[in-house]
Structures are given as structure tokens and as C-alpha cells.
Amino acid sequence: MPHDRTLERWTNIFVYATSLMMLINLCNIFIFVPTEASMGIIQRIFYFHVPSAFIAFLAFGVTFVYSILFLAKRNMWHDRVAYCSAEIGVIFTTIVLVTGPMWARPVWNTWWTWDARLTSTLVLWFIYVGYMMLRAYTDEEQRGARFAAVFAIVGFVDVPIVYLANRLWRTLHPQPVMMGGADSGLHPTMLKVFLFSLVTFLGLYLLLLFHRLRLERTRLELNEIKRELAYSQP
């Protein structure tokens, strides 16, 4: 079908564009960006760590919005989008939780500390892993989707807590370097590299979401064929 071919072509272009951006992003981070004065080269983790956190917030935000839409309209596709976005959000939160300790170890001399920012991020990860387990262990699809939507809406409360944790409480995690008041701010080159990294990660998120949703579409197609087959049996 021509429609499918056009979609396939645009998907391929998007895949190549995102891959190219990831490559340029790596060059920016390892070649062009200046080395931070106090932490040294390890500060370059920032360009993957912080965009991953922002994209995780976005992914859980999408889950939140689509869960509300699902409860309002009972459209199963809204539930699927919420679920797929949550899964990708968990991947990005995992990236944050893995890269954070690798940054913390040489700088704070510890892998982990139970401060408000780190603990609330870990809680966020557990909330959405719990959400996915809830989906996996509920037999009835509609009921599982309803429970999960409520869980996702309540769970989203942790996202602003994570974001505000180092503004509201004293933490070992650094104070915000952007939008954090008079003393905050980044070197112009660092800011450009950071913004490029953020856009690259946004592209990666959209690409993963598109592929994950395509998987869901195939699953729905399979369920439809199985249903047809069950009805056609004498």
C-alpha cells in the first residue's frame, strides 16, 4: 500500500536522522564541549544524565495525560500509549539511576546516598516498574487498564517531587544549574551542547515510542485474528 510505503520511508528517515544526531551528540560531548573546572572530565556525564531525566519526566507526563484520557473516554488505544510511554520512561529513569552513581563515586566519594533527589528518583522508578507489573499480572484487559490508569495518575505525583527535591530540601545532589536562581547557569557552549543532547534524546524517545506502538498495533491485530478464528469455529 502506498500509505504504508510512505510511512516506512519517513520512519527510515527518522531513524537515520536520530542515529546521526546521536553520533554528533557524542562528538559534541567528547570533543567540543569545554571541561568543567572543578569536577574535570567526569562532568560530561551531565549531557546524558540530565536529558535522560527530562525525557523520563516527559514519558511519565504522556502516561499521565493518556491515562486521564483513557478513564474519560475508555479508548483502549489511549491506554496502550500510556503503557508504552511508561515503559520507555522506565528505560530513561534506569539510565539516570545508572549514570548518577558513576558520576557520584569520583565526585562525592560514594556510589549512593539517601538524599531527597536520589531517593525520590528511585521511588519514581519503583512506581512505574510496579505499574508495569500491575499490567502484566492482571488477567482482564479492561480492568487491568483501569487499575493501571489510576495507578499512573497517582504515581505521577512523584515527578514534581523529584524535580523540586533539590530546591526544597538540602541535598548532596547539586543545586539546579539551570532555572535555579541568580547563581545558576551554564557556559554558553555547554548550554548549546546540552540543548542539542536534549533534542537528540527527545528524538530517541519519539522513535522508541513509535516502534513500541507499532508492536502494540501488531498485538491488537493478532488478537483480532484470534477472535475471528474463535468465532469461525463450529
Place this chain on the structure above:
Amino acid sequence: MKFLAAILFWLTPFFLQTGAVSSPTKNLNFLFAAYAAVWLLIIAYLFSLSRRQKKLAQEIEAVKQMQREAKK
């Protein structure tokens, strides 16, 4: 298993290292490990997506075959 053992062996000095920053390139191994972890996670997720897609496609084909046989 051998591959995992090799990775663990390779990572041992990294886990034992102390944290003081004395030269700008001192923590290169931490930086490398962090970026490697990010890429491994993304690649593993992409691989899992493609595996699931392939499995579903096979299942669809099998069910369609059953459907064709039922119509005969």
C-alpha cells in the same frame, strides 16, 4: 557466561578505584562505563523490541495458517 566473566574482570579495577579528582582525565573509566551503560541499555531495549515484533509476526502467520486450514 565467559563473556560476563570477562566484563566483570575488566570492571574490577573500576569498582575498586578511589574517588579523588587530581587530573582532568583521571576519571575517564567512570565516564566510559557510564556511556557504555547508556548505549547497552538502549541497544538491549531495541533488541527486545525487535525480538517481540518478530515473535508476534510468527504468531500471526501461524494463526493465519490455522484460519486458512479451518476454511478448507
